[in-house]
Amino acid sequence: GQNIDQPTEMTATEGAIVQINCTYQTSGFNGLFWYQQHAGEAPTFLSYNVLDGLEEKGRFSSFLSRSKGYSYLLLKELQMKDSASYLCAVRGGYNTDKLIFGTGTRLQVFP
Amino acid sequence: DTGVSQDPRHKITKRGQNVTFRCDPISEHNRLYWYRQTLGQGPEFLTYFQNEAQLEKSRLLSDRFSAERPKGSFSTLEIQRTEQGDSAMYLCASSSPGQGSPLHFGNGTRLTVT
Numbered sequence: 001g002q003n004i005d006q007p008t009e010m011t012a013t014e015g016a017i018v019q020i021n022c023t024y025q026t027s028g029f030n031g032l033f034w035y036q037q038h039a040g041e042a043p044t045f046l047s048y049n050v051l052d053g054l055e056e057k058g059r060f061s062s063f064l065s066r067s068k069g070y071s072y073l074l075l076k077e078l079q080m081k082d083s084a085s086y087l088c089a090v091r092g093g094y095n096t097d098k099l100i101f102g103t104g105t106r107l108q109v110f111p
Numbered sequence: 112d113t114g115v116s117q118d119p120r121h122k123i124t125k126r127g128q129n130v131t132f133r134c135d136p137i138s139e140h141n142r143l144y145w146y147r148q149t150l151g152q153g154p155e156f157l158t159y160f161q162n163e164a165q166l167e168k169s170r171l172l173s174d175r176f177s178a179e180r181p182k183g184s185f186s187t188l189e190i191q192r193t194e195q196g197d198s199a200m201y202l203c204a205s206s207s208p209g210q211g212s213p214l215h216f217g218n219g220t221r222l223t224v225t
Contacts, residue, residue, distance in 0.1 A: 059124070097206075
């Protein structure tokens with residue numbers, strides 16, 4: 001079966017650091033993606049991990065451990081505009097290119 | 112790169128009616144995906160195409176749903192005999208080949224079935 005778990009909601013303060021965790025159980029693995037989605041808008045691509053380790057892109061970093069079926073998205077120097085849902089998605093399964101999404105983590109940043 | 116465009120943005124229909132949505136992908140992308148999203152949930156996979164070939168269709172998708180991509184460019188998603196449970200945001204996405212290629216999403220079509 002396919003299962004992706006993320007916390008439903010998180011809150012943080014402007015300027016702080018927040019870590020959003022994602023665990024997955026899929027029948028195959030060809031990479032993990034993080035997307036940001038503001039209310040009423042389309043998801044936008046943030047990061048991609050296929051090998052173990054940390055990928056850094058500006059204020060955002062993403063980590064992957066394939067043996068643990070675990071990833072996290074790290075957001076530094078939080079800004080009010082970072083208030084959004086963050087979606088973890090796995091390209092998994094045999095002979096497929098579809099992404100399987102988690103339910104998303106709604107992050108609220110307070111001043 | 113004009114992005115993925117979807118039409119219409121909003122559709123209100125009565126239960127039992129048929130609806131059709133259109134998606135125009137990024138021109139150089141050969142893969143096209145349809146997802147459905149309800150409030151507070153992540154996108155749920157419906158189907159995807161590589162060029163004009165429909166490669167996979169979700170087992171959750173009833174026979175009332177059909178998608179086409181006749182010339183490998185734009186795609187249509189049709190829902191026949193709509194039900195209230197079909198109310199959702201329908202998202203289209205496209206991507207290049209390659210396992211690391213991200214999906215680029217359109218702004219979606221919001222369907223309300225009354």
